Amino acid sequence: MSDDDPPFEPEPDESNDETHATDGGSDSGSGTSGDDAGEDRKQEQLDSARENPEGEQLTSDHGVKISDTDNSLKAGERGPTIMEDFHFREKMTQFDHESIPERVVHARGTGAHGYFQPYEDPDLGDEYDDLEEVTKATVLTNSDQKTPVFVRFSTVVGSRGSSDTVRDVRGFATKFYTEEGNWDLVGNNMPPFFIQDAMEFPDLVHAIKPEPDDGIPQASAAHDTFWDFASLKPEITHMIMWVLSGRALPRAYRMMQGFGVHTFRLVNDDGESVFVKFHWTPKLGTHQLVWDETTKLWGKSSDFNRKGLYDVIEEGYEPEWELGVQLFDEERAEAFDFDVLDPTKLVPETEVPVRPIGRMVLNETPDNFFAEVEQVAFHPGNVVPGIDFSNDPLLQGRLFSYQDTQLNRFNSANWDEIPINRPITERHNNQRAGFMRQEINEGKVSYKPNSIGDDDPQEVPEEEGGYEHYAEKVDGKKIRNRSESFEDHFTQARLFWNSMSEPEKQNIVDAAHFELGKVDRTEIRERMVYDLFNNVDHEFAKRVAEGIGVDPPSEPGDEMPTHDREDPSLSMENRTPDTIETRKIAVLLDDGFDDEHVSTLRSALEEEGARVKIISRILGEKSGADGETVDPDQHHVAAASVAFDAVVVPGGSESVDALLEQGHARQFVAEAFKHKKPIAALGEGIDLLEAVELPEVALAGDGDADAVAVDQGVVTSRSADDLEAFTEAFVEAIAAHRHWERSVKGVSA
Known part of the structure; x- marks a missing residue:
């Protein structure tokens, strides 16, 4: 496509016919404005914060016009700089403090704006008539409403200066600016996670980050400390299978699945709840790079995935994902051979199909990378009425950790007032102070109850849209323990291996050869083969052992499951739609x-x-x-x-x-x-x-x-x-x- 050619405009998706119609209509949701109102309001909010200096005169931060911004004020041409030079001090101070600490994980990322729109009448199978039966979240049920979104994609381990194409999990975080407040769906491109309890998270990150004595390696798990940790944590086995697969080398963000990872709850108007798993499925299929490509791209185009997202949007394409849900009640959850509260597990699609409920389109790149991509702040605790949490111990820990992390990065509790983080709904509360306060609140009152200000702002009853947590009955002793239902670490790892095609299996073996081949300590390599891989699949363990200087095991591991179940949805070869769009x-x-x-x-x-x-x-x-x-x-x-x-x-x-x-x-x-x-x-x-x-x-x-x-x-x-x-x-x-x-x-x- 030359610069003179008009940008390609994809044909409208007609596959959803009447069932998944996306045409605007009458307002049918509580507190909703319908059509593009939410999009327009968020755009207006961001536009109000934008500044274009074209044709403007240079001023200081306090508005004084500046005559010279190249030379500091000095005592004579060759004399010392004079500290009364307010413009020098201001300019240098701004520069010294213009960066915020990078994220501990997910530091390297990019993002784009777009919208989400539910389908008019999604097919939920035989168990549920419609989504309003299971949730009062209008962001998921009102097909007349386009909700503005900002999505941030990221690598997990590396610093901001690392490469896009490293072998790593990818973050897939979506901020929905809904008519009822912000909802942050903070997920990854892989459905399980490394650990079962948030208490282990600092150890996981310390193990996988560069080793503290020499700061090596950057953005890689190929070193002793990570595999030492992994070899002693059988619960990590399932996730390791995913990380060694092509899922850790996405061809493009627009060709990458996303998962909410945790089990959440949906709650309806009657206070009834069902469990839910969230899935993002890319319209263009799920595709990978190969390892040799990624290593060459580090040198040729270290911003490969970031640039790819910007290029396709700016050339007129609109990357699209379908949001799907797996719905199941507590009785069904109890019947699974795994615990749905265990974040190292997924719910196989062979048991609970993914039901598409809407689509997300990304159609606008950021105007300012720092103000939007770097300052966007997610928090899994940001939910709206109709969406609630499960007792997943990793999720429960993240509800604290994310808020605490933003306090560290922004040095302020007011990070959610920044334009990219600000909801489109009105904000009224009694928090009036702190660094980076963006509002000027009038009046004497900043407490509750009060009589001076007529007891404003007022609480909102649940029936009028006020948030109420699901009334789950909780009864138990205070203990530090883990449920026995969390103890099966190999059944789903074997399911993943069984579901791979032979080329995908070979990719996993080759990846293990590279990663473990970088591990110096023989005992760590042996533990990975004998204690983990040999409890997934005996032949897999032997194939890995033969490439890393470990004697192949003679017998399967004592904990190796005997099942031969497969789930075709886990293989990327089954996720290749018949299209060459954006190739x-x-x-x-x-x-x-x-x-x-x-x-x-x-x-x-x-x-x-x-x-x-x-x-x-x-x-x-x-x-x-x-x-x-x-x-x-x-x-x-x-x-x-x-x-x-x-x-x-x-x-x-x-x-x-x-x-x-x-x-x-x-x-x-x-x-x-x-x-x-x-x-x-x-x-x-x-x-x-x-x-x-x-x-x-x-x-x-x-x-x-x-x-x-x-x-x-x-x-x-x-x-x-x-x-x-x-x-x-x-x-x-x-x-x-x-x-x-x-x-x-x-x-x-």
Whole structure:
């Protein structure tokens, strides 16, 4: 897509028909304004805090016009600076204090604005008629209402300066600016967690952070302290399986699932409750990078995921996720073979299907990264009427920890008054002081009860929208103990392993080889193999042992479950929709390219929603064999196959002859092949593929002038007579994302 082309606008989603209609309508929710009112109010609130200095004169913070901002006030040209220089002191003080402490975890992140809208009549299965039966939260039930949201995606372990593409859990935190107050759904891209109780959280983070004696490694779990901790904590096993999988290497934030992690409660108007698990499902599928790509992206594009989110939104796309729920009552929860309060467990979709209830669209990037992305502050305790907590001990601890963390970062309890954190609902309370106070409260009264101010502000009864916690009966002795129902650490880890395809299993084994191969202490590697992995799957443990210098176990572990259950929803290979929307396609060419090949392919791929980029040896206009010209988007120094989803080489003898002499072009194709990405070539472009010597791949031969050859995601044709069939085959190959069946032995890239 060139700068002159209009941005691609995705077609409206018609798959929801009448059941999931999103057209505006009459106001049907308590305290709601309907349609886009919430969006507009949040936008107005943020706009009121924005400042554009264009055309304005420079002033100090107290409004005095400044005549010189380059030279401090001195006693003579070469004399000392004079401290009466108020502009110097103000400017330097602002600079010295312009940063806030980075987050202890989730320090590196990015974010975007958008909206959430419930479906009109979601299908909740046979157990529930509609969502209003189970919750009074209108943000989830009023299909006439678009709720503004801000979403922050993040890595967990690394500092703000680390890379986007490290092996790590990803944060997926959503702030809903609802008509009843802010709701923060603070989750991750993996449904289980490492530990069962918040008391363990400081130990987990201390273990996985850089080792305190040398500060190494950054943004990585590949070191002794983390695996020492893990090897002594069997409860971590399930999460370790996820972290070693491709889920820890997301291709893009727009291609990443999100999970609320904890079990929450939904509460209806009658005070009745059901348990709920929240799921975000990306419209574009769930896809991963491969490890070799991530290590190269650290150097080529350390902001790969961050930039990818901004690029697609600014090019006119609107990344979309579907919010789904798993609903089950307490009786059903008791029947599970795991405890729903255990955050190291998930609820298998084979037992409780995920029911889609609405969609979220991200359509606007921040104007100021610090003011919005860095200052946005989440708190899982921010809920609205109709949403409540379970007794998950990790969740209960987070309800304290997040508030305490924001106090540390902002040095103030008023962090929720900052524009990005401020609710769109009116705020009235008796908290009147503290650092960063943003409101000027009138009157004498800041206490309750009072008679001077007519006892304002008034409490709100539950029936008028006041928040009431679910009246759960609690009875027990004060103890430091853990329920026996939390003691099964391997059943779901085995379920995850069983649900993986063979390529996904190999990715997990390879990841274990890398991570544990960095561990110096033999006894730690042995504990991971014998005490954890061998209690998940015996063959898995042997495959890991053989790569890290540990004797393979001779028998399965004593605690290894015997079940062979699978859950297809856990495999990313089952989450690949038939679309190439937002995929980034590289076209390798030089002067003398085949004009028809390029124009036809570009038009067809962009019509399918792909982003086509021209790559050449140097920037500057390139001329086709028939006189058409194109401007390359990137040149060899800046471009790399790891930043693209597929590559195509058009024909044109002069162009291909030039590519054959360019080592980068050869490397580009070989590397894309090694990473099992779709590759295509037309006419003479096949010569470049032949020169790279792709192993065990059948290319279109000279005698097959009209044939389109498709083999392991490689699409070739000697003739342009049927560009439509060629393009269709290439689009299908791109939609598959990776071609795991491809053999890459001997490929040097």
